Amino acid sequence: MNSVIRLGTRGSPLALTQAGLVQRALEAAHPGLSVEVVTIRTTGDRVQDRALAEIGGKALWTKELDRALLAGDIDCAVHSMKDVETVRPAEIAIAAMLPRADVRDRLVGAETFEALPPGARIGTSSPRRAAQVRSIRPDLQPVLFRGNVDTRLAKLAAGEADATLLAAAGLERLGRMDVGVAVSIAEMPPAPAQGAVGIEARADDDLTRTRLAKIDHPKTHACVLAERALLAALVADCHSPVAALAQIEGAVLTLSATLYSEDGAHQVSAQESGAPSDPAVSQVLAEKLLALAPEPVRVLFAG
Numbered sequence: 259m260n261s262v263i264r265l266g267t268r269g270s271p272l273a274l275t276q277a278g279l280v281q282r283a284l285e286a287a288h289p290g291l292s293v294e295v296v297t298i299r300t301t302g303d304r305v306q307d308r309a310l311a312e313i314g315g316k317a318l319w320t321k322e323l324d325r326a327l328l329a330g331d332i333d334c335a336v337h338s339m340k341d342v343e344t345v346r347p348a349e350i351a352i353a354a355m356l357p358r359a360d361v362r363d364r365l366v367g368a369e370t371f372e373a374l375p376p377g378a379r380i381g382t383s384s385p386r387r388a389a390q391v392r393s394i395r396p397d398l399q400p401v402l403f404r405g406n407v408d409t410r411l412a413k414l415a416a417g418e419a420d421a422t423l424l425a426a427a428g429l430e431r432l433g434r435m436d437v438g439v440a441v442s443i444a445e446m447p448p449a450p451a452q453g454a455v456g457i458e459a460r461a462d463d464d465l466t467r468t469r470l471a472k473i474d475h476p477k478t479h480a481c482v483l484a485e486r487a488l489l490a491a492l493v494a495d496c497h498s499p500v501a502a503l504a505q506i507e508g509a510v511l512t513l514s515a516t517l518y519s520e521d522g523a524h525q526v527s528a529q530e531s532g533a534p535s536d537p538a539v540s541q542v543l544a545e546k547l548l549a550l551a552p553e554p555v556r557v558l559f560a561g
């Protein structure tokens with residue numbers, strides 16, 4: 259069987275590296291199958307100077323890939339699951355996830371938060387990281403930082419901020435584990451789906467879905483779906499100051515989450531356990547968090 263599968267991806271160095279991981283995994287799982295990587299430019303790649311929240315939603319990273327997928331120009335699309343909006347079109351299915359990488363953030367520009375000078379500027383465009391930084395040190399000043407990993411490191415080197423935070427997963431996949439120091443999960447719990455690479459296909463494309471199922475990492479898949487279901491239950495998205503991490507131990511999935519006020523002065527944490535892929539875990543945790551959340555946190559969630 260000699261056939262080709264077209265894999266759509268964004269064109270950033272990290273996206274292309276992740277597409278390469280998917281390509282190799284698929285070709286190894288299906289001898290005779292060749293994967294053609296198709297690069298597609300997204301709105302998020304074009305607009306670099308404004309906060310993503312201002313230009314409207316996560317679909318920034320997926321809209322053009324969705325269109326190509328639904329038009330049949332590609333058979334599947336690879337995404338950092340962290341950037342995939344909470345609610346997806348019914349015609350598109352998450353078909354597989356690669357094994358998750360390090361879920362932590364890395365602090366770049368200082369050894370610790372304590373080592374930063376008073377009022378230091380932290381480059382980030384993530385509401386979660388901004389709130390967490392201010393909950394750790396209220397004097398620290400989040401400043402808008404966008405662009406791919408190299409762009410952000412260049413901005414830091416140019417003095418546009420005193421430090422920045424980057425996902426360890428991205429640095430690791432780019433071979434840049436020398437950059438920064440890992441911040442513990444306890445100090446900075448990760449964004450929902452951080453470190454996970456997912457592959458989507460058309461919901462009715464059984465052939466592609468079956469091929470992709472062979473490279474699926476079920477534990478990662480179950481954890482990331484639980485984290486995404488929590489976002490859905492909170493009516494939150496990647497612009498909400500929320501951290502969530504699911505972990506599977508034996509036959510039990512434990513989902514932990516923290517919601518923050520924008521300024522990081524208020525937060526609420528809770529966790530819930532259950533069977534992996536039981537949607538009740540995320541639903542019950544969302545209800546628990548909203549019931550416990552102080553007003554400045556609650557107003558940011560549940561619509």
Ligand SMILES: NCc1[nH]cc(CCC(=O)O)c1CC(=O)O
Nearest residue numbers: 338340424425427428452453454
């Ligand atoms: N929002 C940008 C983005 N989307 C995914 C990653 C890194 C890889 C990952 O978390 O899976 C990054 C960069 C970052 O947060 O440092």
